[in-house]
Amino acid sequence: DAGVTQSPTHLIKTRGQQVTLRCSPKSGHDTVSWYQQALGQGPQFIFQYYEEEERQRGNFPDRFSGHQFPNYSSELNVNALLLGDSALYLCASSRTGVTNSPLHFGNGTRLTVT
Amino acid sequence: AQSVTQLDSQVPVFEEAPVELRCNYSSSVSVYLFWYVQYPNQGLQLLLKYLSGSTLVKGINGFEAEFNKSQTSFHLRKPSVHISDTAEYFCAVMRAGTALIFGKGTTLSVSS
Secondary structure, rough: OOOEEEEEOOOOOOOOOOOOEEOOOOOOOOOOEEEEEEOOOOEEEEEEEEEOEEEEEEEOOOEEEEEOOOOOEEEEEEEEOOOHHHHHEEEEEEEEOOOOOEEEOOOOEEEEOO | OOOOEEOOOOEEEEOOOOEEEEEEEEOOOOOOOEEEOOOOOOEEEEEEEEEEOOEEEEHHHHOEEEOOOOOOEEEEEOOOOHHOOEEEEEEEEEOOOOOOOOOOOOOEEEEE
């Protein structure tokens, strides 16, 4: 049973560029959440997708956008990259309808902006 | 809005010693509480969760936590740690239907 998979594992971009990160949820899960984890910090909630729509959003600018596909996989897009966007980006999946279904996390994508 | 405070950023202990990682939360409504562990270069793994019922919650790898509503705390404990428990530990809180909010983490360092 595959867990949450993220790609790529590492990525180096230049300021001003755009990046797309990908996530496949755990089998049986239909909800995907994205988190940003800066070095030495706890994960910060970016947004959550369910039924191909953004359902909740944290305190992140519009440069951060996402998408969910019919197979429940998801993408996180970041435009106009800043040095401060360097972080580990974590994808987590869960199952709607299961009371407080715990989040299952992938191993993350390490983004470095130079 | 809810928030989480992990009271210790680093906790060094010797192998086979007991350990407690402290977590306080604030919320005006009922919440659900979680502890996650993160090993180097990996994602987060759920250790245990409190949703309702018994205030003493047992998790994986011999960890347990106690929910104390009056003190708004959810401290994580293990009676005897191993070298392999060295990792980053995150306390998290969630209201029904909202996103999971994490603390800043506690680094547990176990030495021999």
